[in-house]
Amino acid sequence: MPKIATILVPIDIAQLEAADAAVALARDVAETHGARLVLLNVVERVPGFVASQLPKSFHEKALAEGKARLGEMAVRHGLGDGAEIVVRDGHPSTEILEYAQQIGADLIAIASHDPDLSDYFLGSVAARVVRHAHCSVLVVRPSDD
Numbered sequence: 001m002p003k004i005a006t007i008l009v010p011i012d013i014a015q016l017e018a019a020d021a022a023v024a025l026a027r028d029v030a031e032t033h034g035a036r037l038v039l040l041n042v043v044e045r046v047p048g049f050v051a052s053q054l055p056k057s058f059h060e061k062a063l064a065e066g067k068a069r070l071g072e073m074a075v076r077h078g079l080g081d082g083a084e085i086v087v088r089d090g091h092p093s094t095e096i097l098e099y100a101q102q103i104g105a106d107l108i109a110i111a112s113h114d115p116d117l118s119d120y121f122l123g124s125v126a127a128r129v130v131r132h133a134h135c136s137v138l139v140v141r142p143s144d145d
Contacts, residue, residue, distance in 0.1 A: 002136070004033040008105040010040045010096045010129070013069040018111035022140040023077050026109035029138075030082075037083040038103060039074060041066035042095040063087050093128035101134055109138045 009026045011019040023039070030037040043062045066087040074083045088095045100108055112126040130137045 002106065004029065004035045004106045006036045006038065006103055006105045007107045007109055008038050008040055008096070008100050008103065009109045010042065010092070010125075011070060011073065012092070012111070012125070013041055013066055015111060016069070016073070018140075018142045019073065020076075021142045022109045022111040022138075023073055023079075025138065025140055026107075027077055027079060029107065029109070035106070037079065038086060038105070039070045039083050040086045040088065040096065040099060041070055042092040043087060043089045044092060045089055059089070063089065092125045093132075096125070096129050097132055097134075105135050107136050107138060108133055109140060112139045112141055 007026050007030050009019075009022055011023070013019075026037060029035065043059070043066055045059075067085060070085045070087070074080070074085065086099065088099060096108070096110075099105075108129060110126050110129055112124065126139055130139060
């Protein structure tokens with residue numbers, strides 16, 4: 001069995017219910033292996049023509065909200081200081097893959113939702129991460145409870 005020292009959990013704060021399942025599973029794996037757990041939120045850049053219509057503080061507020069939501073999630077899952085919280089900006093799949101490489105992640109635990117029409121045309125973030133990750137990827141679907 002490969003050594004798992006670092007687990008990256010990308011979280012879309014617009015899909016927190018799906019992310020809860022990924023965090024819970026990643027927490028259990030981290031506890032079993034004594035691994036470092038990193039929660040990541042990527043704030044997508046707004047195109048310039050849209051950004052010009054928004055307040056200048058919009059992006060900074062989105063970054064702060066991402067950090068706050070990840071902190072709340074860490075508390076809800078009993079992680080305390082046991083998880084690192086990182087917020088980056090850019091294209092989600094690109095940032096996830098680059099950050100996983102940067103920190104030497106051994107596993108990416110990513111939530112996935114049921115596909116909708118846009119996923120068929122554009123592809124999902126989880127699908128791109130699975131295809132291009134340098135490490136193992138655990139795709140977690142929320143339960144149907």
